[in-house]
Amino acid sequence: MNIDCDGANWQRKIDMKLKGKNITQVLGINRRNFVKFFVGGVIGTGLSPFPWKLTDDLAIWTQNWPWVPVPPVDEMTHEKSLCKLCPGGCGIEVRKAGERAVKIEGRSDYPVNAGGLCPVGMGGLQLLYNEGNRFTGPMKRIGLRGSGDFQEISWEEALDMLAARISFYRENGKPESIVAIDGNTIESTMSLMVERLIKAIGSTNYMRIPSSVDTSRMVDLLMQGNRGPTTYDMENSDYILSFGCGLLDGWGSPGRVFNAWRTWKAPPLKDKIRIVQVESRASDTASKADQWIPARPGTESALALGLAHIIIKERAYDRDFVENMTFGFSDWESPYGNTHKGFASMVLEGYSPSRVADITGIEEKDIVSLARDFAMAGAPLALCGKGKGRLNGSIYEFMAVRALNALVGNINQPGGIIIQDPIPLAQLPDIELDLIAEKGLKNPRIDRSGSRRYPFSHSLFNNFSEAVLTSNQAPVNILLVFSSNPCFTLPDGGDLRRAMEKIPFIVSFSPYRDETAYMSDLVLPDHTYLEKKDDVVWPSGLQYPLYGLTRPVVDPLYNTKNSGDVILRLAKMLQGSVKASFPWHDYEDVLKIRAKGLFDSGEGLTMYDGAPPECTTFDEMWKRINTGGLWYRPGKFRKKPEDLFNTASGKFEFFSTRIKDAFNNWDPEDMGALTIGDEAFMPHYELSEADSREGLFPLRMVPYEIINLASGWQPSPPYLTKILFDNQLLKTDSFAEVNPETAAKLDVEEGDMVSVISPKGKIQARVHVFEGAMPGIVYMLLGLGHWAYDDFLRGKGVNPNDIIDGGLDPLSGQPVWWDTPVRLVKV
Numbered sequence: 001m002n003i004d005c006d007g008a009n010w011q012r013k014i015d016m017k018l019k020g021k022n023i024t025q026v027l028g029i030n031r032r033n034f035v036k037f038f039v040g041g042v043i044g045t046g047l048s049p050f051p052w053k054l055t056d057d058l059a060i061w062t063q064n065w066p067w068v069p070v071p072p073v074d075e076m077t078h079e080k081s082l083c084k085l086c087p088g089g090c091g092i093e094v095r096k097a098g099e100r101a102v103k104i105e106g107r108s109d110y111p112v113n114a115g116g117l118c119p120v121g122m123g124g125l126q127l128l129y130n131e132g133n134r135f136t137g138p139m140k141r142i143g144l145r146g147s148g149d150f151q152e153i154s155w156e157e158a159l160d161m162l163a164a165r166i167s168f169y170r171e172n173g174k175p176e177s178i179v180a181i182d183g184n185t186i187e188s189t190m191s192l193m194v195e196r197l198i199k200a201i202g203s204t205n206y207m208r209i210p211s212s213v214d215t216s217r218m219v220d221l222l223m224q225g226n227r228g229p230t231t232y233d234m235e236n237s238d239y240i241l242s243f244g245c246g247l248l249d250g251w252g253s254p255g256r257v258f259n260a261w262r263t264w265k266a267p268p269l270k271d272k273i274r275i276v277q278v279e280s281r282a283s284d285t286a287s288k289a290d291q292w293i294p295a296r297p298g299t300e301s302a303l304a305l306g307l308a309h310i311i312i313k314e315r316a317y318d319r320d321f322v323e324n325m326t327f328g329f330s331d332w333e334s335p336y337g338n339t340h341k342g343f344a345s346m347v348l349e350g351y352s353p354s355r356v357a358d359i360t361g362i363e364e365k366d367i368v369s370l371a372r373d374f375a376m377a378g379a380p381l382a383l384c385g386k387g388k389g390r391l392n393g394s395i396y397e398f399m400a401v402r403a404l405n406a407l408v409g410n411i412n413q414p415g416g417i418i419i420q421d422p423i424p425l426a427q428l429p430d431i432e433l434d435l436i437a438e439k440g441l442k443n444p445r446i447d448r449s450g451s452r453r454y455p456f457s458h459s460l461f462n463n464f465s466e467a468v469l470t471s472n473q474a475p476v477n478i479l480l481v482f483s484s485n486p487c488f489t490l491p492d493g494g495d496l497r498r499a500m501e502k503i504p505f506i507v508s509f510s511p512y513r514d515e516t517a518y519m520s521d522l523v524l525p526d527h528t529y530l531e532k533k534d535d536v537v538w539p540s541g542l543q544y545p546l547y548g549l550t551r552p553v554v555d556p557l558y559n560t561k562n563s564g565d566v567i568l569r570l571a572k573m574l575q576g577s578v579k580a581s582f583p584w585h586d587y588e589d590v591l592k593i594r595a596k597g598l599f600d601s602g603e604g605l606t607m608y609d610g611a612p613p614e615c616t617t618f619d620e621m622w623k624r625i626n627t628g629g630l631w632y633r634p635g636k637f638r639k640k641p642e643d644l645f646n647t648a649s650g651k652f653e654f655f656s657t658r659i660k661d662a663f664n665n666w667d668p669e670d671m672g673a674l675t676i677g678d679e680a681f682m683p684h685y686e687l688s689e690a691d692s693r694e695g696l697f698p699l700r701m702v703p704y705e706i707i708n709l710a711s712g713w714q715p716s717p718p719y720l721t722k723i724l725f726d727n728q729l730l731k732t733d734s735f736a737e738v739n740p741e742t743a744a745k746l747d748v749e750e751g752d753m754v755s756v757i758s759p760k761g762k763i764q765a766r767v768h769v770f771e772g773a774m775p776g777i778v779y780m781l782l783g784l785g786h787w788a789y790d791d792f793l794r795g796k797g798v799n800p801n802d803i804i805d806g807g808l809d810p811l812s813g814q815p816v817w818w819d820t821p822v823r824l825v826k827v
Ligand code: SF4
Pocket: 083, 084, 085, 086, 087, 088, 089, 090, 113, 117, 118, 119, 120, 121, 122, 253, 254, 255
């Protein structure tokens, strides 16, 4: 099925009836919702549906909500800062009445979002002023794990407790049993602080929450030889082929993507840019795209290679780029005389339109026309990363999409992929390891990432949980959790939560009463992003390097501390390499040391609007960044062609020599690949593990995300659960979306209560019959199902992460969260 979303065709081809409304009416509601929040943020609230839905409730509810800002009569001021509720890094302006923050608005003098703001960002004050969802000071657990029963203690007692335990395990030769889980974004100063702390202690077990950015970076290395970040010049593309990216659902840096979308849909670009969405469900992005290609979940790589088949067969690829700048396109012979299959032979033999049609469910003629459209576009760009891109992707799928971009030669071209140099932040000095740390660092990682079996992944939570769950004595004695809520957000079927039961001492640094904090023995609460200074380094997917700072727009409300300062204080209480590695007075010192690299680079701009003279000293620049400025380097194509690729061949590699090297002396099957031979070193399609479980579990569950609900570590502002549609959350019930055909087969109707059962467990939800759902698939909304927090968030819906069980992605070893085998049973 290929659905052309243009005008009459859209009406003719999709006749989606939903509660008596046709799809256009339904989409109209969504459209207004987007317009209100994103398209410049200038449309009045009257155009948005949610105020109407809220009107009844608000009168009653708001009188009782403790965190609703009640503006005092006082002088109005405005403070500029940044939002950190997702990796998007939007600029915000906080309106204050006296000392009370009363409103958050988007900044028009910030290049990321240029005035727009999403619903989560708008609700930031509900997270700030909400004692029910925040920790008011350091806490020690007094009830059962998960009960949320804590007792407030002093910072001295809390830090003494932690320092004593760390010292004990270091002195007893077990520093490697101290583990950190970190949700801070890659390259942020906090992520360096946490990684440094763990290393200085003597442990290799620093674990970062994986995301699609990591998958993209792995593919940067495997095919381009650079360590990224690779970014996309979306604004100058004329054909966006999105493989599942929720462009209107919070993908990448949402403020930037929405601004791009606005320019695509308004004169003079209107009707000149084509947006094609490959996704099995009629998401908001698919519904608003020019064309929707509903490929079966997990078959995106096959579709990308099917398009490559047509492009190669019709010789529609960029011959100059492919012949001069790539390796492994044609069959080749190694220096030892071995012949190898090239990418062209592989896709011509294995990815014919008929085979790809069988795999993906897309008709042959649509595959052919899609390939031709893509190849014929002036600046075609293929994007990858499902939903918000918050979770990992599949390496081979990302490679297939990257190969498609290389075929049309849009690397280092306007409207294409930009291979970037790292942002020029200064390095922190090396750690001087003491003997304890040196010995500890010789131990392998608990999660086996970086080993010969998993050479390309940095953190594998499934392996970590398994190691803890299957050991008689947990290999972890202390678990430190920063800026993350893995018990809720990991797509692991609840494994980490079960593993945590076996870990003797868990410390959370969360400001919020989240699920992971509830599993902790000690809580050392951080400030929220509105109460502290911290950096935002290169927001997710932004097309140029950018550095900005959050700042305390209000004084800390409670007895909380910036986790950066807490690490420094803790380090001073420890001995040896830990103490020596953190000589700084406070966290701002560390931020400044790194930011000085920006000044020393002699590049970049420090103001977005106007052209004030650039700073002549670093102090001047730091002051400017601190008062709402930023550092950014908007120049796009900086690399000479000969400097683009840092691979063994010096070219873009369709055939990855890095994967080949990793497979040397290894059977690819041992690395999770089902494919053997040369194909294993190139992008290819592999059957899903879910296929082998079809008997007991005939359906697939696909979780999805929406822009109106936070699904990462930061909780949703409570009002967001009130603006969901009644087929997303009804009182406390989540919904399992199924196609009418699937509903008929299962003999279930709209509103029926069902159990969604996977090999990992079951959750209950009401049925929502939706023609935009693919037959055979059950769609579940992410972001609901909290069991911690207060009454406004707790117990609202279910969390599909609790039953995810899709097996492992070959090569990366990361979870296949987008394809869990399930069955539905009427309750
Ligand atoms: S898109 Fe992300 S950074 Fe921007 S306002 Fe929303 S939550 Fe904040």
